Amino acid sequence: MGIENQIKRISAKGMVGLYDYDINFQNGDSKLKAIFSENGCGKTNLLKLIHYVTSGNIEKLQKVPLMPFRELCIKTSMGTILFEKNENRSVILSIRDNNEEELLSEELRAGDLNSASDVELSDEIQDRYIRMSFNIHEYTGKSVLLGTNRLNDTDARTRYRVRMLRKHEAREETDRDYEVSGNIIYSVLDDLNYSLVRNAQIASTTSRGSRGVYSKIVKNVLNDRAGLDQRGRDVRNEIIKKIKHINNIKKLVDKYNLIDFKEFRSIEKEIEAPRSTVREFKSLYSILIPYFDSLEEKIQDVLPAASLIESFINAINTMFRDKVITYNIQGAYGSRNGFTVQSIVAHKNEESLKEIDPADLSSGEKHLIFLLAKVIISATRGDTLLIIDEPEISLGMMWQRLFVKYVRKCAAESGLQIIMATHSPLILDKYEEIDVSMSKREIRSHM
Known part of the structure; x- marks a missing residue:
């Protein structure tokens, strides 16, 4: 860059x-x-x-x-x-x-x-x-130093429990709470999620695409830049072409839900629905093109965060054998938001995923997650x-x-x-x- x-x-x-x-x-x-x-x-x-x-x-x-x-x-x-x-x-x-x-x-x-x-x-x-x-x-x-005792930080348990209390997710005191290295992995995954989401949110908020959308719409309408000299069918094809382009570039951002595409999908559905007349698309063009341009710019700004999530998950899952790491920004179905470590469970010739406590990971698995997460955290915070x-x-x-x-x-x-x-x-x-x-x-x- x-x-x-x-x-x-x-x-x-x-x-x-x-x-x-x-x-x-x-x-x-x-x-x-x-x-x-x-x-x-x-x-x-x-x-x-x-x-x-x-x-x-x-x-x-x-x-x-x-x-x-x-x-x-x-x-x-x-x-x-x-x-x-x-x-x-x-x-x-x-x-x-x-x-x-x-x-x-x-x-x-x-x-x-x-x-x-x-x-x-x-x-x-x-x-x-x-x-x-x-x-x-x-x-x-x-600079940041990751020493040889990186999974034996005695302050990790305290930091983790304070964080959970702030999130109203404090667990009951158990022997597992004293597993320092497990808490360190919880902590570093939370830090990684926070760093990536924060960067994505900042990029999305300050994106070039978040400014000037409505002024562009007003300018298009007042200056008759809706393509009214074209046939409605041609205008509709231009809009569909733009939708396909956004679908191609948004895949990674959409995969990790870093931008809400509900409105875009709703517009796409209406545009692609069969209609007896396409005259209305001339008016829509003035409105939709600035919106699509704004969304495209926002995707480009958030894409680096999505790429880092993908790089981290691919690295871990390539090296892990019977475990995987997944990501969900929203924490659906009561699961933790952000990164989750899961074990692959085989049952009746079928495989399923079961969330596991990072304390149950091997020493090598903990070190791998910790080191790669720290690389991304340092890279994203400058x-x-x-x-x-x-x-x-x-x-x-x-x-x-x-x-x-x-x-x-x-x-x-x-x-x-x-x-x-x-x-x-x-x-x-x-x-x-x-x-x-x-x-x-x-x-x-x-x-």
Whole structure:
């Protein structure tokens, strides 16, 4: 879609004192990069460091001096951000624009994290870190880190129950409520549904097709643009041609009920009904064509959300064996609205679907849903960078082979950039060699 990637290159030196990394988004795939190294080479520390710097969270930024690194340089479309650690463990932050003019120079001290609790110092420290965080965000945007403990978030149960209480759907307290990973899947599917529906609603509301319909009708009628010089039958054929075109482009949006087409279907039925005369179509043309143009534009604006729903469902259902994930924006027949996990049940040579609790999914199934949902959530809300540590956790060989393919599809129409740190040769097989950053051990002379 022509979205410029904000981050051009990330270079790190002296991770855990010994290892360098270079992640270059300017060569090869500009949106997806992998990091590979053996255990103990600072890979996870690098991911945390990048996230702490670009998260937009001042508490995380205060942790930067505690990280084991010597230098971190982030080149962006706007300039360069450089963090250099001194021998006293403080870190010098400098931000330069593309003309090499220094815009900001600040010191991050290891003691700032503890001093922030001191009432006399906290305001000064907080203001300084807010200023640093704001300036970094202007250059890098916001990052999200999905660590290896992503299904063990102890706050997930609380967040999920608060959400259910707000929706008046709180369940009775049972042992299942303590299944944290199941609640995380519930939560991430709700977040995904909210993000997609919100984007679709915003697109539909602000669509070009939502403005000027009636003014176009008035203009057509007053300026006699109804095609009155044509025969009624020709006008009717033009209207039918327009209806067929809309039917062709609305299939995916209609499949997930992102736009209400009841009125359109009613008009279609009336237009296609046999009639003894077609003179009335000359008058209808002035009214229907602006309506159809408006609807067509609205479909085009909502189509990206429908495509993301389709990509997510196709990815999950291609890899799942005896389960599927479905989507219903309205939650018909008492089911949950949004995404629902269902099990395929065989009975008397027939198959049916039964809704299941995400807590009953296998670890691999939970990880797969979580990761792909997070990719779409980050893509739709405008995150700049998604960082994933060891995406292969609990994924079988086949799923590892397919994973990168579906990540690319879920992020395709966005400006989201992704970094994955992995030990899996199966996942790396889907990368070009130029898109994999290997750890390089510094060679130091011993005197």
